[in-house]
Amino acid sequence: MKKLSIADIAAQLNVSKTVVSFILNNRAEEKRISEELVLRVQKYIKEVGYKPNPLAKSLRTGKTNIIALMVENIADPFFASVARLIENSAYKNGYKIIYCSTDNNTEKTKELLTMFRERSVDGYIIAPPEGIQEEIQSLIDEATPVVFFDRHLPNIQTDVVEIDNQDSTFNATNYLINEGYKSIAFVTFSSKLTQMKSRLDGYKQAINAAGLKTYIKQIIFDQNEDKMVTQIVDFLKKNKNLEAILFGALQAGTNGLKALQQLGFNIPNDMAVISFDDCDVFRLYSPSITAISQPINQIAESAINLLLKRLNSSAQKQQKIIIKTSAVYRQSVEK
Amino acid sequence: MKKLSIADIAAQLNVSKTVVSFILNNRAEEKRISEELVLRVQKYIKEVGYKPNPLAKSLRTGKTNIIALMVENIADPFFASVARLIENSAYKNGYKIIYCSTDNNTEKTKELLTMFRERSVDGYIIAPPEGIQEEIQSLIDEATPVVFFDRHLPNIQTDVVEIDNQDSTFNATNYLINEGYKSIAFVTFSSKLTQMKSRLDGYKQAINAAGLKTYIKQIIFDQNEDKMVTQIVDFLKKNKNLEAILFGALQAGTNGLKALQQLGFNIPNDMAVISFDDCDVFRLYSPSITAISQPINQIAESAINLLLKRLNSSAQKQQKIIIKTSAVYRQSVEK
């Protein structure tokens, strides 16, 4: 059974391809095609199970119904979960997702963008690394929809979905201060990305407002987890007076717990702990770990909705959606 | 700046499209095109940064350089990690990945397969749900490469990458038996998938060989985690004599830990624990949890390599790669 083409359909029904095409694309009314013919064609198409070839359609229209999803790392639970939810909505709306992990690597991301552009991807949802302003701007200039999430790029005007990073760490830090802790550290990754900067700022702001001293450790990311643990161990050894730690990211938190375990710290007696991002590790750990929880559902939903809106109707003012986080208080900060 | 086409290049250089096409596709030698011309064309192409339109190419050749990756759930850490590694190799070899989560839902998966087929995806890497034999068989009949991983479908002859599920649980159960535990439960998901059956078989085999009694709980999967925890809690309440539990899957394990916590069990004194799959939760839990670790790297690598091999040269005997797991012994089974 050979694959049917629109020409086959037209030939069988003794009509032109044009008519069939119009009917397939719901333009029958607009084109004032007789109802009788419309029905006849639709019936036949259903009967033989004809499906238009999307490749040919794409070549002709330049639309692919494919959305590129560019995350930092698809193996990261946060990005994987967001991807899962975005995938759902996308498929529901007739779009497929082609994804990739940027590793926050500028060059790699540029190459990926070039590839996607060649393939005429319809739109982009990106957790952008630094240094891709130019490429993104030229996409925007071509009226290709781009939605940022998790972070943004300064100077780029496009839709963004973010959480209120600064508020989150500000509040968490204040919580620790109010609980009576004085020496509070912020352990995070060394990064220039906007979300990481904001988290650091929130911490600093709270500490400074309380007239306390800041203790900041910015871990250098390393494929080898043990090396990151070691960085935290060293930091802890150098700052014996610490009473509480706020971890600025999930992996900082889990590695931090490993470091604290290695050094035999008792949580929360020797050290109170709060971490950004929530996960099973924190829920199940004993003591359970207080965490700043990102509303993944809202983030994913907002991102895909913004993109779909843009795909369906161009030209509107870019939106910035800031989503509030909530802290889940657990045993790791009980005095 | 308009997008260049092969016709533009040909016109500029006063040669035919054919020549340009052959040179682009590395068939210059085969077609005995003069070296001088090859160089001239290549130079010009590089100069103007011309890239062939993959859409047009695909329409013509029927090849898309896209691989479909169908996992159970991309938000599951196991599948996300495998996806990450497969993504890497695929991009390195000039293929892109379009993925989807099947939810082990037969109907959904069939629809997805239809969609991918319409889009002329070049090959498939699938963790297959039940009931899609027919669709898969017809892909294979069309000589479309399909590689299964994590599980397989009975009666379908195609490349498979799996771990030695039965051996894994057999060995783990035996380990518990040798440690002196008598009442050993197997808590897993209710599933007809091959890998889950094998895990159950391995447990039964070991228990029976030792002349012990089996205690089996097959959790009904539920989006609501608490409901799954409750199922385990109920099971534990009904079997007060249990001394050890082997969990047949990651989520069974984490939910099991929650259940044990709820009931105030002390691990390993009140209950020894081993879980299938390893993750941070088990490493960081106190006591740390003994786990059967799947070699994710090997799984991903084998799967993508099998597929790439098939994409590059059809017709070869299908391979079944069985990968050994290793147990990571931790405190949860120390007597």
Added chain:
DNA sequence: TTGAAAGCGCTAACAT
């Protein structure tokens, strides 16, 4: 209301 035909950009059979 319907149809003919051009063309999206590429490959490859066939010609020269």
Added chain:
DNA sequence: ATGTTAGCGCTTTCAA
């Protein structure tokens, strides 16, 4: 050794 040309299957302008 290089060129001509017919499609791949679709959309859309223009004509009837």
